[in-house]
Amino acid sequence: MEYGNKSEHTRTKCIKCGDCCRKNSPALHQADLALITGKRLERKNLLLFRRGEPAMDNVMGSPVLLAGEMIKIKSATAGHVGCVFLDQQSNHCNIYGYRPMECSILECWNPEPLINCYQKNRLTRADIFPRGSAMDELISIHEEKCPVTELYSMLQQETNAPGTAREDINRLLAFDDSFRQNFQEKTGAHEEDILFYFGRPLKDLIRPLMDFMKLNPDGNA
Numbered sequence: 001m002e003y004g005n006k007s008e009h010t011r012t013k014c015i016k017c018g019d020c021c022r023k024n025s026p027a028l029h030q031a032d033l034a035l036i037t038g039k040r041l042e043r044k045n046l047l048l049f050r051r052g053e054p055a056m057d058n059v060m061g062s063p064v065l066l067a068g069e070m071i072k073i074k075s076a077t078a079g080h081v082g083c084v085f086l087d088q089q090s091n092h093c094n095i096y097g098y099r100p101m102e103c104s105i106l107e108c109w110n111p112e113p114l115i116n117c118y119q120k121n122r123l124t125r126a127d128i129f130p131r132g133s134a135m136d137e138l139i140s141i142h143e144e145k146c147p148v149t150e151l152y153s154m155l156q157q158e159t160n161a162p163g164t165a166r167e168d169i170n171r172l173l174a175f176d177d178s179f180r181q182n183f184q185e186k187t188g189a190h191e192e193d194i195l196f197y198f199g200r201p202l203k204d205l206i207r208p209l210m211d212f213m214k215l216n217p218d219g220n221a
């Protein structure tokens with residue numbers, strides 16, 4: 001069942017089966033900003049997907065290359081798509097009283113409310129770090145120098161003509177690595193925070209990008 005498929009459910013209220021929470025975790029929207037500024041949601045429980053990364057579309061039920069960035073609640077374990085806040089034994093949400101907007105409007109028997117807002121007003125780093133702040137500027141520099149979309153284009157080129165983009169890919173990965181390392185050395189930031197500021201290292205995106213490319217040979221970043 002994808003969130004967009006209502007044919008499988010005839011119920012009219014939530015029975016707290018936990019099925020939705022096991023399928024995927026919610027993306028955050030601007031309406032959820034207070035959960036972060038009020039420290040209800042900590043960075044260690046969030047995952048940043050940058051523009052151009054492959055990510056599961058909860059409505060379509062298939063991976064897409066993101067047209068804009070997305071901040072999500074993390075999955076329970078690596079390779080698991082369920083939400084980290086779902087108690088696997090009781091099916092209870094551990095943050096039910098302040099769950100994100102997508103969770104509060106989701107009705108598995110009626111996906112329309114989620115479909116209507118799913119792509120709209122996604123929370124981004126620009127909502128969290130004030131414009132002109134040091135972090136905002138560093139994020140802009142990193143996005144300009146290390147765009148995921150460029151890595152994807154290079155991987156496509158290398159796949160189509162082996163050897164033609166290898167050096168450029170290595171240069172891009174090296175810049176991304178040194179950027180993160182310099183930031184860590186200068187600020188002493190924890191790895192979890194660095195992942196939230198700059199997303200996953202480009203070298204860790206090669207596999208998911210290649211997997212996406214194989215499944216979608218015509219897909220564009």
Ligand code: SF4
Pocket residue numbers: 020021024025026073083084085086087092093094095096099100103
């Ligand atoms: S935050 Fe709570 S309601 Fe939302 S997906 Fe996670 S466990 Fe389910």
